[in-house]
Amino acid sequence: MEYKKYEREPYNIYTIKTDKFNSCRMEIILRHKFDKKNVAVDNFLTDFLAFTSLNYPKRRDVVLKLEELYGASFYSNRERIGEMILNNFMVDFLAPNFCDEENYLEEVIKLPFLMLLNPNFKDQEADINSFKIIMNRLKAEVLYKAEDPVYQCVKEAIKKSFHDKPVVESRIGSIEDLNDITPHMVYEYYQKFIKECVCDVYIIGNLDMDKVVNIIDKYLTLDTIKDDNFNLFITNEITNKINTYEVNGEFTQANLAVVGVIDNIDDVYAFRVFNSLVGGVGLSSKLDQALREKNSLCYSVSLRSTRTDGMFFVHCGIEQSNYKKAVSLIKNVFKEMKNGNFTDEELDNAKSSLLSSNKMGEDSIVQLLNNYLMHQLLNEDLLRDRYSKIRNVTRDDVKNISKKFHLKTIYLLKSGDNNGDN
């Protein structure tokens, strides 16, 4: 596997050449500073640019083109790391050696640039048909969230915990935010967006990378140099008080979220081992053992820790009458970890699981490319360089990391009146 960086003034191209896969993947990443007031329009634009362009005005036109390219796929997403937003445009496509057409590679590489750099604007407004379709879809996404008790519970618990921090903002924005967006606003936002974003292109596959880079240079006609300086790690205040909320809900099952602050993490490998040990996949984690296996309180319990947001949460769906017991068991898991009450076997299993998932990542085109991106942005090690560092994590390292987890909020979304406790 050959990693290479091609530096250009307005953008950089990062390539991984490998013959391990039949498919290839290219990601065009436009990065900018998180701004609370632009969340909705920024997300809208990300959707709009993957949906329509002057070259392919209707989504149907894009899909027909993708079919021709052996079922290639082109889509976008938007994510946040700390106070940086990444607007990602991805193309997954078949390696050219499986295709008959001579110009296949250029056709597939140029497609996302044609979409991104020729947005479907007329008279300084976003194309109204596409605008309406995307608007309806995004509003529906917001409304669908109301149907999801897990999302409702975790979102409210995080809101209560972190108030005005970026983690509180939803990816799409609210219905009111969406109502404020106009076709002209999308046009205006794009003008600023395309000038001010930092642009990177990442590509992996069995490709002649010099040839690929030439094609990118031909179609990626950006001409500005950008300031690449973002705050990627958010810190949160640590308090000794744990706030408890019990809120009425409408669902059959009660949902419990326990949210907390993670203090500055300096040992990323001990942090990962801690997460694997406490809330890893399978049923062997501390939380699964305590809540599901030993007490049958839930079907599943999950732990999500985000180093860059300095926060974590635990979630499970439970019978409401078991609420206090579940909270007590969750608190106890964190307490036991701080006291070093975990066995060598549990530590070894957590490390084995991490080593295994690292190796799995090396078989995944998506994870390899994402890892290269995180290597550049967060200085994370490449997957291939992580093995000995995982193995070297000690009991004391994990014990020390566990002291950085501070519970802050307990949030219960109660079950509805007519069902619940039986």
Place this chain on the structure above:
Amino acid sequence: MEIINFNKADEEFFYDVCDNGMPVYLWVNNKGNNFYATLNVKFGSVDTEFKVGNEKKWTVIPNGVAHFLEHIKFNMEDGTNAFDKFAKLGSNPNAFTTFDFTCYEVFGNSDLEENLKLLIDYVTGFYLTDELLEKERGIILEEVKMGEDNNNSKFYFESNKAIFKNNKRKYEIAGTVNDVKKIKKDDIIKAFNTFYQPNNMFMVVTGNFNPYQVMALINEEMNKWNIKEKKIVRKSVKEDCKVVLEEKEVYGKCVEIPKFNVSYKIDRNLFKEYKNEELNIYFSIILGCNFGATSLFKEELLERELIIGLNYNINIVNDVILLSIKGSSKYPKEVVKLIKDKMQDLSVEESRIKAILKMLWGNIIWGFDDVEYVNSMVQSQIVSYNKFLNDIYSLYKNINYKDVNAIIDKIDLTNCSVIYLMNEKK
């Protein structure tokens, strides 16, 4: 061992049958680290009435036993569970139950031999105490309630209830809260003793390994299972094309945008000259061109702001074919009317067929990047078609415009069920 060439894809599969009768499919991927192994039992949620051996009387078990048994299986006789043992190997085990089969799987990248031994050991072994039964019952009840709070899952099963009169697909796979409470230890023991036998199982292993060594190991491990082959007779269920309800509204919690499902129940015998695998491709092309991302009809409904989303599904269940068009809309009744009109006027442009088949073939080729994809492909073929399709290329090549139109002409729209998911009335 038989070597099966996957036509035009430069891939080889290996096939053999264990001494005790269990078929095994292997695919070797020399480029990767990972392996994926599935041990599959042809025992699904629909198998609730059966006879085994020379039994005269039908055994009837409650709904949800196949799923309950799947949960029980992870507990092992030495007081540990299979999850703990796989954790030591750094692997990810899991299991799931469908209408038609139960799958036990493990995903990992080191010590394949130990993983396979463990997989076979815990699936073929059986250990159940009263205490374990109640522990799993508690967990399953929470799982069922989780499903009750999921509108999509609720809508799916409610749709099935309106479509199927006799077929057990009308019941939830895990059962209801009441079903789960009714399940007894004896039901689970009976189900295990009936369905968990080599001739009712198959194994698929995909990854980087020596196929001959792996096959020898599987055979050796299966030989340790002291089991006598028994004949299983499932009570046959006749399902005619009449739907149970032509129109029904069901209610979910916090439904802001209604959903609809228009399902046509069609006699499979109308298409006798086609195999199921051919019919699936033809119907995919027909419904894709008329209701999918490239259809003008869908585009128009989106632009007129009549729908939020629209998709389709094809399901061949024994003697009936189900063609379903589903979506979400603020005006579901108006949209359903338009869908019904469109179904009377289906068409496919000839030029589209080649492009769609090119796309489908591209998807197969890049599926070979993923041990899980390949494993699932073999698994679903065995379950759906009772055979491994190694020549999908020829299957695609034989798809033609004339037959597309012949099939469109034969679609019988008489039996239709329309289900709406609306917000729960307060």
